[in-house]
Amino acid sequence: MNNAFGLHIRRARLARRAEDKRFSLRQVATRVGIQPGYLSRIETGDTPPPSEATITALSRDLGENEDVTLALAGKVSQELRAVIVKRPELFGELLRQLAEMPDHAVLRVVREVRDGEW
Amino acid sequence: MNNAFGLHIRRARLARRAEDKRFSLRQVATRVGIQPGYLSRIETGDTPPPSEATITALSRDLGENEDVTLALAGKVSQELRAVIVKRPELFGELLRQLAEMPDHAVLRVVREVRDGEW
DNA sequence: TCATTTGTTTAGTGTTTACTAAACATGTGA
DNA sequence: TCACATGTTTAGTAAACACTAAACAAATGA
Numbered sequence: 001m002n003n004a005f006g007l008h009i010r011r012a013r014l015a016r017r018a019e020d021k022r023f024s025l026r027q028v029a030t031r032v033g034i035q036p037g038y039l040s041r042i043e044t045g046d047t048p049p050p051s052e053a054t055i056t057a058l059s060r061d062l063g064e065n066e067d068v069t070l071a072l073a074g075k076v077s078q079e080l081r082a083v084i085v086k087r088p089e090l091f092g093e094l095l096r097q098l099a100e101m102p103d104h105a106v107l108r109v110v111r112e113v114r115d116g117e118w
Numbered sequence: 119m120n121n122a123f124g125l126h127i128r129r130a131r132l133a134r135r136a137e138d139k140r141f142s143l144r145q146v147a148t149r150v151g152i153q154p155g156y157l158s159r160i161e162t163g164d165t166p167p168p169s170e171a172t173i174t175a176l177s178r179d180l181g182e183n184e185d186v187t188l189a190l191a192g193k194v195s196q197e198l199r200a201v202i203v204k205r206p207e208l209f210g211e212l213l214r215q216l217a218e219m220p221d222h223a224v225l226r227v228v229r230e231v232r233d234g235e236w
Numbered sequence: 237t238c239a240t241t242t243g244t245t246t247a248g249t250g251t252t253t254a255c256t257a258a259a260c261a262t263g264t265g266a
Numbered sequence: 267t268c269a270c271a272t273g274t275t276t277a278g279t280a281a282a283c284a285c286t287a288a289a290c291a292a293a294t295g296a
Contacts, residue, residue: 035286040244071206076199083217088189090224097231099201106208113215143273158274
Protein backbone atom coordinates (compact mmCIF):
# COMPACT_ATOMS: atom_id res chain seq x y z
CA MET A 1 0.00 0.00 0.00
CA ASN A 2 0.94 3.67 -0.30
CA ASN A 3 0.40 4.85 3.26
CA ALA A 4 1.28 8.52 3.30
CA PHE A 5 -1.76 9.08 5.50
CA GLY A 6 -0.97 6.53 8.20
CA LEU A 7 2.66 7.64 8.43
CA HIS A 8 1.55 11.24 8.78
CA ILE A 9 -0.74 10.39 11.69
CA ARG A 10 1.84 8.22 13.38
CA ARG A 11 4.58 10.80 13.01
CA ALA A 12 2.34 13.55 14.39
CA ARG A 13 1.19 11.40 17.29
CA LEU A 14 4.71 10.28 18.25
CA ALA A 15 5.92 13.87 18.12
CA ARG A 16 3.28 14.90 20.62
CA ARG A 17 3.75 11.78 22.73
CA ALA A 18 7.40 12.72 23.29
CA GLU A 19 6.15 15.56 25.48
CA ASP A 20 2.87 14.17 26.66
CA LYS A 21 2.05 10.54 27.40
CA ARG A 22 -1.63 11.25 26.76
CA PHE A 23 -0.80 10.74 23.09
CA SER A 24 -0.53 6.98 23.20
CA LEU A 25 -2.39 5.24 20.40
CA ARG A 26 -4.99 3.97 22.81
CA GLN A 27 -5.67 7.31 24.44
CA VAL A 28 -5.88 9.17 21.13
CA ALA A 29 -8.26 6.52 19.80
CA THR A 30 -10.44 6.86 22.88
CA ARG A 31 -10.56 10.65 22.62
CA VAL A 32 -11.50 10.68 18.94
CA GLY A 33 -14.08 7.94 19.48
CA ILE A 34 -12.70 4.93 17.63
CA GLN A 35 -11.32 1.55 18.71
CA PRO A 36 -7.57 1.32 19.35
CA GLY A 37 -7.29 -1.61 16.98
CA TYR A 38 -8.77 0.48 14.21
CA LEU A 39 -6.34 3.36 14.77
CA SER A 40 -3.48 0.87 14.77
CA ARG A 41 -4.52 -0.45 11.37
CA ILE A 42 -4.92 3.12 10.09
CA GLU A 43 -1.40 4.10 11.16
CA THR A 44 0.19 0.98 9.70
CA GLY A 45 -1.78 1.37 6.48
CA ASP A 46 -3.46 -1.98 7.03
CA THR A 47 -6.81 -0.33 6.39
CA PRO A 48 -7.65 2.63 4.17
CA PRO A 49 -8.01 6.10 5.75
CA PRO A 50 -11.18 6.58 7.83
CA SER A 51 -14.16 8.88 7.22
CA GLU A 52 -13.87 12.65 6.95
CA ALA A 53 -15.36 13.04 10.44
CA THR A 54 -12.73 10.76 11.97
CA ILE A 55 -9.87 12.40 10.04
CA THR A 56 -11.05 15.80 11.27
CA ALA A 57 -11.22 14.57 14.86
CA LEU A 58 -7.73 13.10 14.58
CA SER A 59 -6.32 16.28 13.04
CA ARG A 60 -7.76 18.37 15.84
CA ASP A 61 -6.54 16.08 18.58
CA LEU A 62 -3.04 16.02 17.09
CA GLY A 63 -2.98 19.71 16.20
CA GLU A 64 -2.48 19.10 12.50
CA ASN A 65 -3.85 21.05 9.54
CA GLU A 66 -7.18 19.53 8.52
CA ASP A 67 -6.96 20.32 4.81
CA VAL A 68 -3.49 18.78 4.61
CA THR A 69 -4.42 15.67 6.56
CA LEU A 70 -7.54 15.13 4.47
CA ALA A 71 -5.47 15.63 1.33
CA LEU A 72 -3.11 12.84 2.36
CA ALA A 73 -6.20 10.64 2.46
CA GLY A 74 -7.06 11.85 -1.06
CA LYS A 75 -10.07 13.79 0.26
CA VAL A 76 -11.41 17.35 0.22
CA SER A 77 -13.57 18.54 3.13
CA GLN A 78 -17.32 18.82 2.77
CA GLU A 79 -16.90 22.49 3.64
CA LEU A 80 -14.69 23.21 0.62
CA ARG A 81 -16.75 21.02 -1.68
CA ALA A 82 -19.83 23.01 -0.68
CA VAL A 83 -18.09 26.24 -1.72
CA ILE A 84 -17.61 24.83 -5.23
CA VAL A 85 -21.06 23.25 -5.43
CA LYS A 86 -22.71 26.61 -4.81
CA ARG A 87 -21.02 28.24 -7.81
CA PRO A 88 -19.64 25.43 -9.97
CA GLU A 89 -18.99 27.37 -13.17
CA LEU A 90 -17.08 30.14 -11.43
CA PHE A 91 -14.94 27.92 -9.23
CA GLY A 92 -14.54 25.25 -11.88
CA GLU A 93 -12.95 27.73 -14.24
CA LEU A 94 -10.84 29.34 -11.52
CA LEU A 95 -9.42 26.06 -10.27
CA ARG A 96 -8.56 24.88 -13.77
CA GLN A 97 -6.78 28.14 -14.45
CA LEU A 98 -4.74 27.92 -11.26
CA ALA A 99 -4.04 24.20 -11.51
CA GLU A 100 -1.18 24.74 -13.93
CA MET A 101 0.39 27.70 -12.16
CA PRO A 102 3.32 27.56 -9.76
CA ASP A 103 2.81 28.01 -6.03
CA HIS A 104 4.05 31.56 -5.94
CA ALA A 105 1.54 32.67 -8.54
CA VAL A 106 -1.36 31.08 -6.65
CA LEU A 107 -0.05 32.58 -3.44
CA ARG A 108 -0.07 36.01 -5.04
CA VAL A 109 -3.76 35.58 -5.86
CA VAL A 110 -4.47 34.44 -2.29
CA ARG A 111 -2.71 37.51 -0.89
CA GLU A 112 -4.34 39.91 -3.30
CA VAL A 113 -7.76 38.57 -2.41
CA ARG A 114 -7.00 38.69 1.30
CA ASP A 115 -5.46 42.17 1.36
CA GLY A 116 -7.05 43.97 -1.56
CA GLU A 117 -10.28 45.89 -1.39
CA TRP A 118 -12.53 43.71 -3.55
CA MET B 119 -37.07 14.20 -2.09
CA ASN B 120 -35.34 17.32 -3.40
CA ASN B 121 -34.76 16.31 -7.02
CA ALA B 122 -33.03 19.27 -8.65
CA PHE B 123 -30.74 16.79 -10.37
CA GLY B 124 -33.39 14.55 -11.91
CA LEU B 125 -35.41 17.49 -13.15
CA HIS B 126 -32.29 18.99 -14.71
CA ILE B 127 -31.57 15.79 -16.64
CA ARG B 128 -35.18 15.36 -17.71
CA ARG B 129 -35.48 18.97 -18.85
CA ALA B 130 -32.23 18.74 -20.83
CA ARG B 131 -33.21 15.44 -22.39
CA LEU B 132 -36.71 16.58 -23.40
CA ALA B 133 -35.27 19.76 -24.90
CA ARG B 134 -33.02 17.72 -27.14
CA ARG B 135 -35.72 15.14 -27.80
CA ALA B 136 -37.91 17.85 -29.35
CA GLU B 137 -35.46 18.03 -32.26
CA ASP B 138 -34.08 14.51 -32.22
CA LYS B 139 -35.86 11.22 -31.44
CA ARG B 140 -32.57 9.69 -30.40
CA PHE B 141 -33.01 11.39 -27.04
CA SER B 142 -35.67 9.08 -25.71
CA LEU B 143 -34.99 7.87 -22.17
CA ARG B 144 -34.22 4.38 -23.42
CA GLN B 145 -31.79 5.47 -26.11
CA VAL B 146 -29.94 7.87 -23.83
CA ALA B 147 -29.67 5.16 -21.16
CA THR B 148 -28.29 2.72 -23.72
CA ARG B 149 -25.71 5.21 -24.99
CA VAL B 150 -24.44 6.11 -21.52
CA GLY B 151 -24.38 2.46 -20.49
CA ILE B 152 -27.08 2.15 -17.85
CA GLN B 153 -30.45 0.40 -17.71
CA PRO B 154 -33.51 2.40 -18.82
CA GLY B 155 -35.26 1.65 -15.55
CA TYR B 156 -32.39 3.17 -13.64
CA LEU B 157 -32.43 6.38 -15.70
CA SER B 158 -36.17 6.60 -15.17
CA ARG B 159 -35.71 6.46 -11.40
CA ILE B 160 -32.94 9.04 -11.62
CA GLU B 161 -35.10 11.50 -13.55
CA THR B 162 -38.09 11.09 -11.26
CA GLY B 163 -35.88 11.38 -8.19
CA ASP B 164 -36.91 7.91 -7.07
CA THR B 165 -33.23 7.07 -6.59
CA PRO B 166 -30.34 9.34 -5.64
CA PRO B 167 -28.06 10.72 -8.38
CA PRO B 168 -25.70 8.15 -9.96
CA SER B 169 -21.89 7.96 -9.84
CA GLU B 170 -19.61 10.69 -11.13
CA ALA B 171 -18.78 8.58 -14.20
CA THR B 172 -22.45 8.19 -15.09
CA ILE B 173 -23.21 11.87 -14.46
CA THR B 174 -20.33 12.82 -16.74
CA ALA B 175 -21.53 10.47 -19.47
CA LEU B 176 -25.05 11.87 -19.17
CA SER B 177 -23.80 15.48 -19.28
CA ARG B 178 -21.80 14.80 -22.41
CA ASP B 179 -24.61 12.97 -24.17
CA LEU B 180 -27.03 15.79 -23.37
CA GLY B 181 -24.55 18.59 -24.03
CA GLU B 182 -24.77 19.99 -20.52
CA ASN B 183 -22.04 21.57 -18.39
CA GLU B 184 -20.38 18.85 -16.33
CA ASP B 185 -19.48 20.97 -13.31
CA VAL B 186 -23.03 22.31 -13.08
CA THR B 187 -24.64 18.90 -13.48
CA LEU B 188 -22.35 17.37 -10.88
CA ALA B 189 -23.09 20.29 -8.54
CA LEU B 190 -26.82 19.58 -8.78
CA ALA B 191 -25.97 16.12 -7.50
CA GLY B 192 -24.00 17.74 -4.66
CA LYS B 193 -20.71 16.53 -6.13
CA VAL B 194 -17.38 17.96 -7.29
CA SER B 195 -15.45 16.18 -10.04
CA GLN B 196 -12.43 14.06 -9.26
CA GLU B 197 -10.47 16.38 -11.54
CA LEU B 198 -11.19 19.47 -9.42
CA ARG B 199 -10.73 17.58 -6.15
CA ALA B 200 -7.30 16.50 -7.37
CA VAL B 201 -6.33 20.12 -7.95
CA ILE B 202 -7.06 20.89 -4.29
CA VAL B 203 -5.51 17.68 -2.96
CA LYS B 204 -2.18 18.55 -4.60
CA ARG B 205 -1.91 21.88 -2.75
CA PRO B 206 -4.44 21.79 0.09
CA GLU B 207 -3.16 24.73 2.15
CA LEU B 208 -3.04 27.10 -0.80
CA PHE B 209 -6.41 26.19 -2.27
CA GLY B 210 -8.06 25.74 1.11
CA GLU B 211 -7.26 29.30 2.05
CA LEU B 212 -8.19 30.68 -1.37
CA LEU B 213 -11.57 28.98 -1.45
CA ARG B 214 -12.44 30.14 2.06
CA GLN B 215 -11.55 33.69 1.13
CA LEU B 216 -13.67 33.63 -2.00
CA ALA B 217 -16.58 31.77 -0.43
CA GLU B 218 -17.99 34.93 1.10
CA MET B 219 -17.49 37.18 -1.90
CA PRO B 220 -20.13 38.06 -4.48
CA ASP B 221 -20.02 36.58 -7.98
CA HIS B 222 -18.63 39.69 -9.62
CA ALA B 223 -15.66 39.76 -7.28
CA VAL B 224 -14.82 36.11 -7.93
CA LEU B 225 -15.29 36.70 -11.64
CA ARG B 226 -12.80 39.52 -11.49
CA VAL B 227 -10.21 37.17 -10.03
CA VAL B 228 -10.97 34.58 -12.71
CA ARG B 229 -10.48 37.19 -15.44
CA GLU B 230 -7.33 38.62 -13.92
CA VAL B 231 -5.81 35.18 -13.71
CA ARG B 232 -6.86 34.31 -17.23
CA ASP B 233 -5.76 37.56 -18.89
CA GLY B 234 -2.95 38.83 -16.70
CA GLU B 235 0.67 37.86 -17.14
CA TRP B 236 1.27 35.79 -14.02
C1' DT C 237 7.04 -9.78 39.98
C1' DC C 238 2.83 -8.91 38.35
C1' DA C 239 -0.78 -5.71 37.25
C1' DT C 240 -1.32 -2.34 33.74
C1' DT C 241 -0.75 -0.20 29.58
C1' DT C 242 0.65 -0.47 24.95
C1' DG C 243 0.30 -1.54 20.05
C1' DT C 244 -1.34 -5.38 17.01
C1' DT C 245 -4.14 -8.85 14.78
C1' DT C 246 -8.25 -11.50 13.28
C1' DA C 247 -12.81 -12.00 12.33
C1' DG C 248 -17.06 -10.15 11.74
C1' DT C 249 -20.90 -6.52 11.01
C1' DG C 250 -24.34 -2.90 9.61
C1' DT C 251 -24.82 0.60 6.09
C1' DT C 252 -24.40 2.81 1.84
C1' DT C 253 -23.42 2.95 -3.05
C1' DA C 254 -24.51 1.99 -7.52
C1' DC C 255 -26.34 -0.35 -9.92
C1' DT C 256 -29.01 -4.93 -12.85
C1' DA C 257 -32.91 -7.81 -14.34
C1' DA C 258 -37.32 -8.36 -15.48
C1' DA C 259 -41.94 -7.42 -15.83
C1' DC C 260 -45.37 -3.91 -16.57
C1' DA C 261 -48.66 -0.48 -18.65
C1' DT C 262 -49.02 3.03 -22.03
C1' DG C 263 -48.38 5.11 -26.41
C1' DT C 264 -47.07 5.40 -31.67
C1' DG C 265 -46.58 4.31 -36.45
C1' DA C 266 -47.34 1.30 -40.39
C1' DT D 267 -54.66 -3.78 -35.43
C1' DC D 268 -50.58 -5.11 -33.68
C1' DA D 269 -45.66 -5.01 -33.47
C1' DC D 270 -42.58 -2.11 -31.42
C1' DA D 271 -40.91 1.57 -28.59
C1' DT D 272 -41.56 4.24 -24.58
C1' DG D 273 -41.26 5.28 -19.64
C1' DT D 274 -42.12 3.03 -15.02
C1' DT D 275 -41.94 -0.12 -11.15
C1' DT D 276 -40.39 -3.85 -8.10
C1' DA D 277 -37.11 -6.75 -6.26
C1' DG D 278 -32.63 -7.92 -5.64
C1' DT D 279 -27.40 -7.72 -5.40
C1' DA D 280 -22.11 -7.21 -5.46
C1' DA D 281 -18.78 -4.39 -3.69
C1' DA D 282 -17.08 -0.77 -0.93
C1' DC D 283 -17.19 1.79 3.34
C1' DA D 284 -16.46 2.45 8.09
C1' DC D 285 -16.15 0.64 11.43
C1' DT D 286 -16.60 -2.89 16.36
C1' DA D 287 -15.30 -6.70 19.46
C1' DA D 288 -12.15 -9.46 21.37
C1' DA D 289 -8.00 -11.67 22.04
C1' DC D 290 -3.01 -11.35 21.84
C1' DA D 291 2.08 -10.53 22.86
C1' DA D 292 5.39 -7.16 24.34
C1' DA D 293 6.83 -3.37 27.10
C1' DT D 294 6.47 -0.41 31.49
C1' DG D 295 6.52 0.71 36.10
C1' DA D 296 5.37 0.24 41.15
